[in-house]
Amino acid sequence: MKYETVIGLEVHAELSTKTKIYCSCENSFGGDTNTRCCPVCIGLPGALPVLNRTVVDYGIKAGLAMHCSIASYCKQDRKNYFYPDLPKAYQISQFDLPLCSAGYVEIDTEEGMKNIGITRIHIEEDAGKLLHAEGANFSLVDYNRGGVPLIEIVSEPDMRSPEEAMAFLEAIKSTLQAIGVSDCKMQEGSLRCDINVSVRPEGQEEFGVRSECKNVNSFHAAVRAIKYERDRQIAVLEAGGTVEQETRRWDDAKGESFLMRSKEEAHDYRYFPEPDLAPIYVDDAWIEDLRTSLPELPSEKKKRYVETYSLPKYDAGLIGASLGLSKLFEDTVAAGAAPKTASNWLLGEISKILNESMLEAEAIPFDGKALAELIAMIESGAISGTIAKQVLPEMFAGNKSPKQIVEEKGLAQISDEGAIMDMIQEVLAQNEAAVADFRAGKDKAIGFLTGQVMRASKGKANPGVIQKMLREALTALK
Amino acid sequence: MKDCATVLSAICGKDAKDSTSLSVPTPDFMGALTGECKGMKIGLPKEYFSDAVDPAVRDAVLSAAKSYEAMGAEVAECTLPMLDYALEAYYLISSAEASSNLARYDGVRYGFRAEGCKDLEDLFLKTRSEGFGKEVKRRIMLGTFVLSSGYYDAYYKKAQQTRTLICQDFARVFESFDCILTPTSPCTAWKFGEKSADPVQMYLADICTVSVNIAGLPALSMPCGTDAAGLPVGVQLIGGRLRDDVILRAAYALEQNGKGGR
Known part of the structure; x- marks a missing residue:
């Protein structure tokens, strides 16, 4: 039954x-x-x-x-x-x-x-x-x-x-x-x-x-x-x-x-x-x-995030339920970040770090301006998403801005074509099999090679630039 | 009466640490002691002068009433029909509260703790069985019973409803009288232990005073003559809500007249 x-x-x-x-x-x-x-x-x-x-x-x-x-x-x-x-x-x-x-x-x-x-x-x-x-x-x-x-x-x-x-x-x-x-x-x-x-x-x-x-x-x-x-x-x-x-x-x-x-x-x-x-x-x-002293409730926040920022209900519910996350979210968006991008960071990497260190969202030491700055640096191509994930824990560790962290650690993205070309030549020389695959028409090989170049640059090379230059180099080799 | 008014002036008023105290202006108690009571309306509730009242006590109270008339007060009979239930209501409510108030004497936090207890329940049982006297246990058991589920409505709740009726009774009387004159006790003092075998007989001696507690009224008791054996008789003056000044004035007048006091 x-x-x-x-x-x-x-x-x-x-x-x-x-x-x-x-x-x-x-x-x-x-x-x-x-x-x-x-x-x-x-x-x-x-x-x-x-x-x-x-x-x-x-x-x-x-x-x-x-x-x-x-x-x-x-x-x-x-x-x-x-x-x-x-x-x-x-x-x-x-x-x-x-x-x-x-x-x-x-x-x-x-x-x-x-x-x-x-x-x-x-x-x-x-x-x-x-x-x-x-x-x-x-x-x-x-x-x-x-x-x-x-x-x-x-x-x-x-x-x-x-x-x-x-x-x-x-x-x-x-x-x-x-x-x-x-x-x-x-x-x-x-x-x-x-x-x-x-x-x-x-x-x-x-x-x-x-x-x-x-x-x-x-x-x-x-x-x-x-x-x-x-x-x-x-x-x-x-x-x-x-x-x-x-x-x-x-x-x-x-x-x-x-x-x-x-x-x-x-x-x-x-x-x-x-x-x-x-x-x-x-x-x-x-x-x-007392009624007039009540702040916006989580259920009302959720509704507003869906209506004003077009966040998915799921995102809006999770962020709206947390005082710490919702404040950071609204400050980040106010500082210029796209709402969905801000939400992805809050519910992704940031929540992961909070869970791992058993912290409440209220304990996040940086503000919305800092998070917006990090997002802006990815969008401008100054750093890659991968690098940003390395910058974030540093933001939790101290009171440095993302820009300071990137500068001090030398994490800025390499878009200099000369430097990238040197790395590409090296990777091509070491991966003959993949090069052969590409020549045989397996376009997938370019993904692997891009990854290798990224690795050689310790994640700092601009992946868009790498792909474009790789393709040119491989075509030239044909 | 001056002592009484002096002490009352000092202790009267709102106590921030007692939620049951009222925040109302303190009357001028000393000023109330004028020594006269001309024009005061004094009620003699007929229920307080039944056959159950010792004739010596009744005579003493009635002679006090005569003194008041002589001083120019108006004395007249009044009636408090709900008085019959005051004693029952009082013993149900006060025992219920006592059973709860005394529950903290369980041997855990302070006070007496029984020896040789094998577990927690044993500690509670032994401590309370050994630590309390007969009368206290009687009231705890009565109070626990009237609050128990299934009996609450029939006893505790009914007693509280009765209380409301008694309050209304008094309020009605105070619409036409300034104060009420009664015996303090239906009899003079009995020998120590004489009524212990019959608690109800003993509780009945409280009949004149408990109604005041039930109704939340000010009252005072003052000596007023003796019985044949030379034992003191007391009269009670009851005032309307918060009118302690009125009964102080009436009592002082009687005292000055030579009737009150030893």
């Missing part, structure tokens, strides 16, 4: 506010253990929470960017459970009245654009972090992360494949980055997700029983966990069994998920309104202020 996979995601994003959600402790990653805490975020009796207004600002911004309606009245609630990383033994979150609800984000799928519904976005506090020492019979707790503001974004079960889930996560990440509310660094845990998966026979209207998978710490892990869970559920059904509603824990190293708790063991969080905090009232003026 064929099955359809149904996926819903819960994404937790740490907000990049200066201070924590309920106290004035610094909100930043790292720091010595238990140095960014105070009586409020370690839950000392008598200490009371005071809501950081910027957290509400950021939550509303995220909601607006994801086309949500913003609640004019909402409140905060206590979610009660015992765990050592939760010093008060309750997390302040939002239960039945979230800050934002009923929105969507657009993703690209094989069948075209698709809207993925956003059920709700609410604000809450993060917990501390347990530190497990190898072989020790105890764990330690670092409360630096306790009280770091989070938004939880809950999607509708609108995704039908791991690829769609990946596209959704990318869209969330690029949107939150673009509006400046979260840096979304997976490696620092500032973006985490829980995955809800169910399967149903193709054509069936009602959803299958879902399982929830926790501890998914990268987009890559999300895709693997979804595939694993999909296959597991299908195998259960095919064997005549029934899928149980349960919570599972993803183990990325093993590539498997394990049962954490069954439906019967599910926590009863005993939510109730947080009596230490007042309700949140958001008026239209506040919302409009």
